Amino acid sequence: MKLLALDVGERRIGLASGVAEIGTALPAGVIHRTRLTADVQAVIEAASQRQSDAIVVGVPYRPNGEESPQTEYVRGFVRALRRQATLPVHEVDEVFSSMEAEGLLRDAGREPSRDKGAIDATAAVIILRRFLESGGGAS
Incomplete structure (x- = not known):
C-alpha cells in the first residue's frame, strides 16, 4: 500500500511518501498554502501523482493528549x-514532529532555520513512520 503523509501547517503542508509493506x-x-479548497486539491493531486492508496495526516495534540x-x-x-x-484519510498524533525534524536536519549538517520546507517534509516523514509503527497500513 502506497501512502502519502501530511504535516499540515498554516503556511505549508509537508509531504512524505512511502510503501507500508x-x-x-x-x-x-x-x-505552499493558498486557500483551503486549493490546498485540498493540491493534496489530492499529489496523492494521485504518487499513486497513493491512502493519506495520513498528522494531528497535533498537546503532550498530555489534550486538544489545542x-x-x-x-x-x-x-x-x-x-x-x-x-x-481513505487516516490521522496520527504528531506531537513534537517538527522539533524532531529540526533535530534530524541539524544532525545531518543542515540549518533548519534556512529551509522551513525541509522541516515540514521531514516532519511528514516522522508522521508516516509513526503511522507505520502503530500498525497502520498493515495488510
Whole structure:
C-alpha cells in the first residue's frame, strides 16, 4: 500500500511518501498554502501523482493528549480533505514532529532555520513512520 503523509501547517503542508509493506518513508516536498479548497486539491493531486492508496495526516495534540486550537485547525483540514478525496484519510498524533525534524536536519549538517520546507517534509516523514509503527497500513 502506497501512502502519502501530511504535516499540515498554516503556511505549508509537508509531504512524505512511502510503501507500508516495506516500511519506507521519504520526504516528498511541500505544498505552499493558498486557500483551503486549493490546498485540498493540491493534496489530492499529489496523492494521485504518487499513486497513493491512502493519506495520513498528522494531528497535533498537546503532550498530555489534550486538544489545542491547532488540533481543531488541522481537523478542519482533514474534514475538507475527506469530503473531496476518494482515498481513505487516516490521522496520527504528531506531537513534537517538527522539533524532531529540526533535530534530524541539524544532525545531518543542515540549518533548519534556512529551509522551513525541509522541516515540514521531514516532519511528514516522522508522521508516516509513526503511522507505520502503530500498525497502520498493515495488510
